[in-house]
Amino acid sequence: MEKIIIFDTTLRDGEQSPGASLTSDEKLKIALQLEKLGVDIIEAGFPISSPDDAKAVRIIGENIKNSTVCALARCKDEDIDIALKSLEKAKKPRLHLFLATSEIHRKYKLKKAKDEIVKIAKEKVRYAKKFIDDIEFSPEDASRTEPDFLLKVCQAAIEEGVKTINIPDTVGYAIPEEFGKLIKFLSENLPKEIIISVHCHNDLGLAVSNSLCAILNGARQVECTINGIGERAGNASLEEIVMNLVVRKNYYKVETNIKTEEIYKTSRLVSTLTGIPVQPNKAIVGKNAFRHEAGIHQDGILKYRLTYEIIDPKMIGIPKSELVLGKHSGRHALRERLKTLGFEFDDKKFEKIFEKFKKLAEKKKEIHDLDLIAIAEEEFTSMKQVYTLEYFHIVSGSSTIPSATVRLKKEGKIIEDASRGDGPVDALYKAIDRITKITPILKEYKINAITGGKDAQGEVNVTLEIKGKTFYGKGVSTDIIEASGKAYINAINFYLARKMVEKKTLKGT
Ligand code: KIV
Ligand code: ZN
Numbered sequence: 001m002e003k004i005i006i007f008d009t010t011l012r013d014g015e016q017s018p019g020a021s022l023t024s025d026e027k028l029k030i031a032l033q034l035e036k037l038g039v040d041i042i043e044a045g046f047p048i049s050s051p052d053d054a055k056a057v058r059i060i061g062e063n064i065k066n067s068t069v070c071a072l073a074r075c076k077d078e079d080i081d082i083a084l085k086s087l088e089k090a091k092k093p094r095l096h097l098f099l100a101t102s103e104i105h106r107k108y109k110l111k112k113a114k115d116e117i118v119k120i121a122k123e124k125v126r127y128a129k130k131f132i133d134d135i136e137f138s139p140e141d142a143s144r145t146e147p148d149f150l151l152k153v154c155q156a157a158i159e160e161g162v163k164t165i166n167i168p169d170t171v172g173y174a175i176p177e178e179f180g181k182l183i184k185f186l187s188e189n190l191p192k193e194i195i196i197s198v199h200c201h202n203d204l205g206l207a208v209s210n211s212l213c214a215i216l217n218g219a220r221q222v223e224c225t226i227n228g229i230g231e232r233a234g235n236a237s238l239e240e241i242v243m244n245l246v247v248r249k250n251y252y253k254v255e256t257n258i259k260t261e262e263i264y265k266t267s268r269l270v271s272t273l274t275g276i277p278v279q280p281n282k283a284i285v286g287k288n289a290f291r292h293e294a295g296i297h298q299d300g301i302l303k304y305r306l307t308y309e310i311i312d313p314k315m316i317g318i319p320k321s322e323l324v325l326g327k328h329s330g331r332h333a334l335r336e337r338l339k340t341l342g343f344e345f346d347d348k349k350f351e352k353i354f355e356k357f358k359k360l361a362e363k364k365k366e367i368h369d370l371d372l373i374a375i376a377e378e379e380f381t382s383m384k385q386v387y388t389l390e391y392f393h394i395v396s397g398s399s400t401i402p403s404a405t406v407r408l409k410k411e412g413k414i415i416e417d418a419s420r421g422d423g424p425v426d427a428l429y430k431a432i433d434r435i436t437k438i439t440p441i442l443k444e445y446k447i448n449a450i451t452g453g454k455d456a457q458g459e460v461n462v463t464l465e466i467k468g469k470t471f472y473g474k475g476v477s478t479d480i481i482e483a484s485g486k487a488y489i490n491a492i493n494f495y496l497a498r499k500m501v502e503k504k505t506l507k508g509t
Helices: 024-037 051-063 077-086 103-110 114-129 147-159 176-189 207-216 238-247 260-274 295-303 331-340 347-363 369-381 424-436 480-508
Strands: 005-008 041-045 068-074 093-100 135-140 164-169 195-200 221-224 387-397 400-410 413-420 441-449 458-466 469-477
Touching (some): 005 195, 005 238, 024 051, 024 260, 041 051, 051 077, 068 077, 077 114, 093 103, 103 114, 114 135, 114 147, 147 164, 147 176, 164 207, 164 221, 176 207, 195 207, 207 221, 207 238, 221 238, 295 331, 347 369, 387 424, 387 480, 400 424, 424 480, 441 480, 458 480, 469 480
Parallel strands (some): 005 041, 005 221, 041 068, 068 093, 093 135, 164 195
Antiparallel strands (some): 387 400, 441 458, 458 469
16 A cells, blocks of 8 residues: 655744744654654744744654654755754755745736746756755645646656655645546656645635545645644644545545554643643544534444444543533433442333423533533432441540540431540541441542631531442531531442442342
């Protein structure tokens, strides 16, 4: 199968995104991750544009081992000199020369005739070729250039030793079919050994489509960026191009060196360091790309993942897809989520929970696990409380070891025990453990005053871990030691209630 060369320009065109600006250290971090991702060529910067860019190209060149490191330059001696200097330490350096060719650019920007453009292209490639072998040439605004003239400029650059011709759709004006035809025309008329590359912008939202169409018509290199960032509406997104080629390999019949499992990590890194968020519905790496909310879809996914998912999230480095619980969700997804949280209910109880869940979902956009735990535990609370606090006595002070005597009621029977502890609450909890013969791990303990004044009601919330599962408990009293005891017993009761339900469920199966 033919290889498509992935040329990443996140650090050059991507950094031209309004609002994005990276330090050279941050650029190096991204470059190292791009190398891990398997990118063939990293365009590290445009050295003439700023000393920072030149520094970044230099540092990246020094540190990257496998990927080619590329620097951009206009067809001007000073640009070429500084780009080549910045690439000095790169193991595999590439110079990327560009020169505008379209009529509109010739007339208004460069104020040069066609012949002059050809002459400059030839001269500057010849000049650079004395110092570097790997040169890529881009006729800027190629998609708006007269095809015959475009071919002429490319041929001139090739005569001087260029090996890669990049066709940019600089202003995102191309249409896939038309762009495909242009690439076909060039690939039929340029020497076979020349790599044709494409570089598409997204002004009309067609950057990825244009790039893919170009591949179908002979392009063998694509220029793209992570998350599709770049000048104005951005560049073609690397992850979208690559995943199209992977998912529809049967159609494109080409492959890349990209390690797709590194895609998500790379996307997060670029977003964090550039400060450019990824839109939630962005293909492949958006927050919602692997989240399903509609009940029918969730049911389908739970029955057979491929009903509604064409990409296994693991392929791009996301552990698994997510069933988002919201007002469109159905019973199947709710039951599954409750199960993963450790709750199982008979049909009658489940219907009550489902009703409560739907009511809450009307008010709240997304239902989180803690919301579900609260709903589910409410159901458990309506069950019988196994233990209740009958009495406690604490001895504590600056010169005494704290101790607690506790009396709990269990099914009409009073059980008493005592213990010492590191503090009054610790002594109380240890005495309770002796009675219940359960030794929870106290993960969290919080006190809040819920009323004002000296006789304020205190609320204690505890989080306990028992046999690897988490249980929450709440206790309210004007005495915070009593509130602490009640919260602890409350959580233990949840544990026991759940154990009872699990036992029943097991018996029923
Ligand atoms: O969009 C463009 O034309 C460019 C060139 C420098 C390749 O970024
Ligand atoms: Zn560009």
